[in-house]
Amino acid sequence: MAETGTSLAELSAFLVGLQEHRIHYQLASVREGAVMVQVAVPGERWEVEFFPDRGPDVEIFRSNGDILGSEQLTRLVADFGE
Template identity: 50%
Template sequence: MKNHGFGKLVTFLNQLEQEKISYTLAHHRDETIMVNVAVAGERWEVEFFEDGSVEVERFVSSGEINGKRFLVSYLLCIQSQKVILPNIPKTLIWQARRECDRIVS
């Protein structure tokens, strides 16, 4: 069986470069090379396998813009509300904790 995985990868990278689309390469599984692509409002994970097969995961933004409160809420949730956040007003932290409680309940 002829292996076309590398050729497909190179062709795809050349297309991205021709279109001036930014990408990075990663290697997370033994038999694949992943191309991470970021375009406006989307992120793609394109995996090229040794056998020539290709898998694509596409992540699309909802378009919602979140601010500092969302970031603080998120940090508090992922760190079990044990994070010390310097230079952030206590009222914002309290609001974020309430939001975190709402998210996890």
Template identity: 45%
Template sequence: MKNHGFGKLVTFLNQLEQERISYTLSHHRDQTIMVNVAVAGEQWEVEFFEDGSVEVERFVSNAKINGEEVFSELFAMYSDSKSHSAKLTQNAKFTTTT
């Protein structure tokens, strides 16, 4: 019988639940299921492939907290139209409601 990654996935999910570590599941690539784990200062993306292989990517925080001023960096770096986003960011007001 062919070895599938489903057993590894279920074992991992059971261990997360046993340790009371919250997670979400997502599906972004063919033949994979991703487990997203967010813990203090880190985010883990664990992908289980149909063939039994596993890929883990960790994102570790630098512990620096920013304010809304960094929104301009987000839009400048990742917008489809950089010139449009720069104007939008300069004119935008970000407010919170309570």
């Protein structure tokens, strides 16, 4: 089990690394007690969640390079809306 101070230090070091490399990020909270760092770089999107009691979860979403048109907007809303 990671200590809270270690988790916070790991989050801080990751954010400093992103800043030093001029990589834009956003912070969010999706799960209770966790801090999510959302990063968008060309061709990829990263979600990195830091927890107070364990190491981070890292998800990487890669683009296949296809660029679609406005006809996809209706489908996106229909597929993922309530």
